[in-house]
Amino acid sequence: MSDHGATVREYDLFTPEALADPDGLLHRVRAESPLAWLPQLDAYLLTRYADVNAALRDKRMDSANMARVLQRLTPAEQEELAPVRRSIEMWMGHTVPADHVRFQQLLKRYFTPAMVDRLRPRVREFTGELLDAVAPKGQMDVVRDLAYPLPANVIAELLGMPVTDREQLQAWSRDILPIFGDGDLQQLRRAQRSMLEMHDYLRLIAAERRRAPREDVLSTFMAAEAEGIVTEDEAVANCVLLLFAGHETTANLIANGLVLLFENPGQLARLRESPGLMPRAVEEMLRCDGPAGVVGRVTTEPVELAGSTVPAGRHVYLALMAANRDPEVFADPDVFDITREGRRHLGFGMGTYYCLGAALARMETDECLRILLERCPELRPAYETPQWLPTAPIGHRLGSLPVTF
Ligand code: HEM
Numbered sequence: 001m002s003d004h005g006a007t008v009r010e011y012d013l014f015t016p017e018a019l020a021d022p023d024g025l026l027h028r029v030r031a032e033s034p035l036a037w038l039p040q041l042d043a044y045l046l047t048r049y050a051d052v053n054a055a056l057r058d059k060r061m062d063s064a065n066m067a068r069v070l071q072r073l074t075p076a077e078q079e080e081l082a083p084v085r086r087s088i089e090m091w092m093g094h095t096v097p098a099d100h101v102r103f104q105q106l107l108k109r110y111f112t113p114a115m116v117d118r119l120r121p122r123v124r125e126f127t128g129e130l131l132d133a134v135a136p137k138g139q140m141d142v143v144r145d146l147a148y149p150l151p152a153n154v155i156a157e158l159l160g161m162p163v164t165d166r167e168q169l170q171a172w173s174r175d176i177l178p179i180f181g182d183g184d185l186q187q188l189r190r191a192q193r194s195m196l197e198m199h200d201y202l203r204l205i206a207a208e209r210r211r212a213p214r215e216d217v218l219s220t221f222m223a224a225e226a227e228g229i230v231t232e233d234e235a236v237a238n239c240v241l242l243l244f245a246g247h248e249t250t251a252n253l254i255a256n257g258l259v260l261l262f263e264n265p266g267q268l269a270r271l272r273e274s275p276g277l278m279p280r281a282v283e284e285m286l287r288c289d290g291p292a293g294v295v296g297r298v299t300t301e302p303v304e305l306a307g308s309t310v311p312a313g314r315h316v317y318l319a320l321m322a323a324n325r326d327p328e329v330f331a332d333p334d335v336f337d338i339t340r341e342g343r344r345h346l347g348f349g350m351g352t353y354y355c356l357g358a359a360l361a362r363m364e365t366d367e368c369l370r371i372l373l374e375r376c377p378e379l380r381p382a383y384e385t386p387q388w389l390p391t392a393p394i395g396h397r398l399g400s401l402p403v404t405f
Contacts, residue, residue, distance in 0.1 A: 007033070007035075007307070007308060008033060008035050008036065008037050008044075008308055009029075009032055009033035009036055009037065010036070010037045010038070010039055011025070011029055011033075011036050011037070011038060011045070012038075012039075012040065013025070013038060013040070013041075013393055013394050014040060018394075019390045022293070022321070022390075022394050022395060022396065023321070023322075023325060023334070025394075026047055026319055026321065026322035026325070026394070027322075027325070029045065029047050029322070030047040030048055030322055030326065034046065034047060034048045034051055034306035034307070035051075035305050035306035035307070035308050035310070038317070038393070041315070041317070041393055042315065043296075043314070043315035043316060043317055043393075044305070044310055044314060044315070044316045044317070045294075045316070045317045045319060046305060046306060046316060046317070046318050046319065047319045047322035047323065047326075048306065048322075048323065048326055048328070049323040049324075049326035049328065049329040049343075049346070050326075050328070050329075051305060051306045051323075052318045052319065052320065052322070052323035052346060053323065053346060053350060055297060055305065055316065055318050056295075056318060056346065056349055056350040056351045056353075057350060057351035057352075058297075058303065059352075060299065060300050060301050060303050061297040061298065061299055061300065061303065061316065062297065062298050062300055063093050063094060063100075063295075063296070063297060063352075063353050064094075064296035064297050064298045064315055064316075069178075069179060069180075069181070069182055069183055069188065069392075070084070070085050070088075070179065070188070073185070073188075077185060080189075081188055081189075081192055083192060083195075083196060084179065084188075084191060084192040084195050084196075087195060087199070087233075087236075087237045087240070088179070088237070090233065090234050090237035090238065091237060091238060091240075091241040092104065092107075092238055092241065092356075093241075093353050097352075100352070100353075102229065102230070103230075103234075103238060104356070106220060106221070106224055106229070106230070107217065107220075107238075107242075107356060108356065110158060110217055110220075111356050111357055111358075111359060111360055112359070113359050116359040116360050116363050117363070119154065119157075119158070119360070119363070120363060120367065122154070122157060123150070123154055123363065123364050123367045123368070124367055124371065126149075126150055126153045126154065127146070127150060127367060127368050127371045127372070128371065130145060130146050130149055130150060131146070131371065131372070131375055131376075133145070134146075135375075138404060138405060139382060139402065139403065139404045139405070140402070140403060140405075141400045141401060141402050141403075142254070142255055142258055142401040142402075142403055143251070143255050143398055143399065143400050143401045144400065146254070146368065146372070147250075147251040147252075147254040147255045147368075147401070148170060148247075148251045149166070149170065150250075150251075150254070150364060150368055151246055151247050151250035151251055151254075151361075151364055152166055152169055152170045152173065152243075152247050152251075153166055154246070154360070154364055155242060155243055155246035155247055156169055156243070158216065158217055158242075158246075159216060159217045159218055159239055159242060159243065160205065160209065160214055160216030160217065160218045160219065161205065165201070168201075169198075169243060170247070171194075172194040172195070172197065172198045172243075173243055173244050173247045173248065175190050175191050175193075175194035175195075176191050176194060176195055176240075176244055177191075177248060178190075178191055179191045180392075181391055181392040182392040195240060198240055198243075199236050199237075199240070202218070202235075202236045202239050202240070203232065203236060205218055206218055206221070206222055206232060206235065206236065209221075209222045210222045210225075210226075217239065217242065218235070218239060221235035221238070221239070222235070242357075245356075245357060246357050246360065246361075248291070248397075249291040249292060249357075249361065250291075250357075250360075250361045250364055250365065252291035252397045252398070253282075253285060253286065253290065253291050253361060253365050254364075254365050254368050254369065255397070255398045255401050256285060256289040256290075256291065256397070256398065257281070257282065257285035257289070257365060257369060258369065258372075258401065258403075259289075259381075259386050259398065259401065260284075260285055260288055260289060260336050261281075261369075262381045263336070264336045267281070267336060267337070267338050270338065270339075271338060271373065272373055272377075275370055275373070275374070277338050277339065278366050278369065278370050279362070279366055280338055280339065280340070281338040281369075282362055282365050282366050282369075283340075283345065284336060284337060284338050284340055285365070286324075286345055286347035286348070287324045287325075287330070287340075287345035287347060288324070288325070288334075288336050289321075290320060290321065290324065290345065290347030290348075291347075291395075291397065292320055292321075292347060292348070292349070292355075292395075293319065293320065293321045293391065293393075293394050293395025293396075294317045294318060294319050294320060294321070294393060294394055294395065295317070295318050295320060295349055295353070296315060296316070296317055296318075297315070297316045297317075297318060298313065298314065298315055298316070299311065299312050299313060299314045299316060300312060300313075317393060317394075319394065320346045320347060320349070321394070321395060323346050324345045324346055324347060329342075329343050330342070330343065348361075375405075376405035378404070378405050379403055379404075379405045380403060380404050380405070381401075381402070381403055382402040382403050382404050383401070383402050386398060386401065387399045387400055387401075
């Protein structure tokens with residue numbers, strides 16, 4: 001139930017028009033009702049840059065568990081899926097502030113720009129190997145053959161997983177995805193099975209790292225466990241978070257970014273002429289079509305948002321993708337311009353929960369697209385229109401991206 005005032009209009013994000021053109025709908029919502037109500041989700045929605053930016057930094061709004069689909073199940077189903085829920089509640093972005101700081105302290109050293117730079121040669125190697133594998137055919141599905149396996153390899157390396165297990169990790173990560181969308185019961189059961197298998201697998205490696213530590217995230221977690229700083233359950237849950245957070249999002253940025261380049265041949269030509277523009281191109285990809293469409297928050301006390309008071313305990317979606325196309329902040333917001341200057345986009349969030357892997361994701365996307373353009377001067381799309389799949393509650397990702405080269 002909403003108890004908002006008359007100035008807050010209601011919107012349906014799930015009409016065929018909204019699913020086909022989420023940016024179009026969000027432009028309308030931003031202009032008509034900066035604080036909007038989504039009855040199907042029992043949640044508010046913010047779309048203006050200024051409001052989203054302020055809400056991301058607002059300590060009166062806790063990070064919300066994005067696995068809301070689990071809360072809509074019957075009591076018996078909730079009971080059945082309790083293990084997966086309990087594990088997700090231990091993920092660093094979903095914990096109370098004290099636990100959040102504890103995990104941040106432990107993990108941040110793996111994601112500093114210097115550490116990320118040390119991984120750069122490995123990212124080049126992985127990209128080269130993936131392209132070698134498809135080179136003889138002169139065609140590939142960028143999603144399947146490059147964008148998915150690359151970040152999976154990188155994050156698995158960072159965590160300390162053996163190379164031979166990486167395909168399995170990708171499959172598990174895929175199975176978990178429906179928990180953060182609108183998965184049906186069957187998908188949620190599969191997600192739980194895969195997550196529990198992943199836990200068992202991680203526990204085995206954790207035991208090895210306890211005996212013989214290495215320079216990887218799991219070893220750090222095990223050292224922290226020995227000091228009583230984290231439990232094994234927390235360590236395992238947060239490794240799953242890293243695998244998942246570091247995988248899907250980066251893969252989607254690589255694929256969405258390439259579609260933007262195909263759709264803007266002038267910009268692609270410019271980038272081919274001046275590869276030094278790649279870091280700015282990656283920022284513009286994040287702004288125009290960043291993989292994190294929204295993040296969720298819950299009000300811990302009554303908060304004024306976009307001029308209306310939202311009571312405590314309400315779910316609020318912050319539409320990063322709408323903020324990033326706010327015409328008040330970005331001139332010609334729908335134009336993809338790799339030389340754009342000015343305000344920072346919010347594609348990695350902002351404030352307390354700012355993306356831990358931002359530097360890593362930037363570097364991977366930069367290297368991957370740079371090498372792809374260098375090695376494939378004849379790169380062309382092999383599709384009529386991109387095959388977008390809607391992602392809940394709003395946004396899209398590519399199921400496949402066939403190209404020839
Ligand atoms: C293009 C790729 C990526 C995008 C668009 C992205 C986006 C985001 C966003 C928007 C948040 C903030 C969530 C919130 O405010 O509630 C976030 C948090 C987070 N991201 Fe990323 N992410 C990406 C890649 C990565 C990678 C590569 C990793 C790690 C390997 C990662 C790990 C995390 C973690 C651990 C958090 C939680 C941070 C915290 O709670 O302090 N992300 N990400």
